Amino acid sequence: MxxxxxxxxxxxxxxxxxxxxxxxxxxxxxxxxxxxxxGSHEAILQALGACEAIVMASFKKQQNFTYRDFYYTLEGRKADDSQRLGLDRIGVAVHFNTDENKQKCHEFMEFAENTCPVMDNLTNTVPVKRTGVTVVG
Structure with missing residues (x-):
C-alpha cells in the first residue's frame, strides 16, 4: 500500500x-x-468545516444528494477553568439550500462526518511523533 x-x-x-x-x-x-x-482553536474549526464541505461537494452525486448551496457554522467552546489545552466541545451545524427532506440532509451530514479525515483525526487518537530537533546557529 x-x-x-x-x-x-x-x-x-x-x-x-x-x-x-x-x-x-x-x-x-x-x-x-x-x-x-x-488562532489555533479557530484553525481547527476552519479545517473541520472545510474538510466536511469538500467531502459533501465530492460525494453528493454518489450519495444521490442535491443542494443549491450550503454553509457550515462551527463553534468551539472552552471553559475558563478547563484543564484541557484544546477545546472542550465543538458544535457543527450545516445549513442547506435544498429540496431534500430533513432526514436525508441529516444522513448526508452524517456521511460527511464519517468520511472527513479531519473529523477522524479529532475523534480518534492519532500518534504524533517528534521526528527531530535541530539547533540552528
Whole structure:
C-alpha cells in the first residue's frame, strides 16, 4: 500500500507570537492574540468545516444528494477553568439550500462526518511523533 505524505512548514514572523504556516504556495497567518490573524482553536474549526464541505461537494452525486448551496457554522467552546489545552466541545451545524427532506440532509451530514479525515483525526487518537530537533546557529 502506497503512503502519501503531507507537509506544512510553520515559521515565526517579525511580530511576537505571530507565525506563518505554509502549504505548497498557500500561506496562513496565526497569532495568539491578534484579531487580524487566525488562532489555533479557530484553525481547527476552519479545517473541520472545510474538510466536511469538500467531502459533501465530492460525494453528493454518489450519495444521490442535491443542494443549491450550503454553509457550515462551527463553534468551539472552552471553559475558563478547563484543564484541557484544546477545546472542550465543538458544535457543527450545516445549513442547506435544498429540496431534500430533513432526514436525508441529516444522513448526508452524517456521511460527511464519517468520511472527513479531519473529523477522524479529532475523534480518534492519532500518534504524533517528534521526528527531530535541530539547533540552528
Amino acid at each position: 502506497a503512503m502519501e505524505t503531507f507537509k506544512v512548514k510553520v515559521t515565526g514572523t517579525d511580530r511576537p507570537k505571530a507565525y506563518q504556516a505554509a502549504v505548497r504556495d498557500f500561506k496562513v497567518n496565526f497569532a495568539t492574540d491578534s484579531p487580524a490573524t487566525v
